[in-house]
């Protein structure tokens with residue numbers, strides 16, 4: 001990082017002024033811009049600085065245009081300023097509240113009846129099972145609700161809501177560590193930074209590439225320098241899609257110019273690039289694979305092995321589509337075995353009334369849901385927070 005800072009000082013600091021003033025952290029981190037260029041160059045390859053290249057403050061263009069001539073004619077790319085991350089789920093929970101007939105609303109409707117009969121309790125149980133909460137957790141919740149309702153009564157709707165809220169939060173388990181391990185390390189001799197590496201896996205179409213793009217924005221918003229690795233070499237458009245996500249926030253994507261290239265090689269190059277440029281985090285997107293396709297799953301093992309030659313894998317995120325319910329759970333089991341999943345990203349929660357999958361998947365794998373996708377917008381990815389999630393389920397917009 002010192003090297004990069006020196007370089008920036010040498011070529012002038014206007015880059016810091018261009019990228020926006022959203023937060024001090026954001027600006028400071030982006031000042032390390034050469035670590036994450038949209039163009040495939042690195043800070044260390046930048047030729048000796050020339051004042052003309054500093055005009056637009058775009059460190060990427062400095063590397064891409066050694067003469068500096070066309071830089072003066074090219075407009076500075078406008079970078080997005082991602083939304084702040086703190087409290088995102090609270091801001092997005094209206095999406096949950098509006099998603100179909102929310103689980104919480106259906107539960108409240110039954111619990112608010114005057115005298116709860118056995119049929120009512122059966123209805124509650126069925127509602128939970130249909131929302132993919134899973135048999136074990138459903139039983140626990142019903143037992144807890146029964147005993148609290150007996151003691152505290154169900155006359156007052158506010159009390160009913162409070163009881164249900166408490167019990168749902170307990171079921172989602174606020175004690176789990178949901179932080180993403182994106183903290184860079186150091187080389188053995190302590191002389192250089194080694195990026196944190198996040199591998200993103202899952203079956204086709206669950207939203208992996210979109211999630212990598214959104215996550216890059218989350219990390220940029222938090223002040224990290226990021227490199228993307230387009231190791232989905234199977235779907236032709238995936239690398240372009242990822243490059244577009246990255247370039248919107250000034251993040252470089254390492255990709256192959258050949259369709260069907262070895263994804264492990266691309267992942268390796270991305271991590272190496274991250275190391276060379278002193279990036280904080282490398283996010284590696286992979287091709288969608290069916291959990292029953294042995295070859296593809298072996299390939300995932302190879303990607304893991306190759307990455308760890310360059311840097312430790314700090315997170316393996318499994319992206320699950322919340323609308324696929326029980327099927328998602330089956331996928332999760334296999335991926336957890338093969339890929340050593342450390343966190344779940346549940347996408348498309350905006351499109352399902354079955355939020356119970358959060359509970360089921362955590363129970364099944366013992367791995368926490370760390371992020372949730374609540375729409376197709378660039379900042380519609382939020383760190384998972386049990387209380388805000390439950391409020392969404394209960395229809396608190």
Ligand SMILES: Nc1nc2c(ncn2[C@@H]2O[C@H](COP(=O)(O)OP(=O)(O)OP(=O)(O)O)[C@@H](O)[C@H]2O)c(=O)[nH]1
Pocket residue numbers: 202203204205206207208209210211232235238286287288289347348349350351372373374375376380
């Ligand atoms: N509504 C909604 N749509 C989402 C969300 N996340 C992703 N999508 C959409 O899901 C579709 C598939 O997303 P991709 O990111 O291309 O999925 P992928 O897993 O990379 O696909 P493959 O590479 O084919 O395996 C896109 O249309 C996304 O916009 C979400 O949280 N909510």
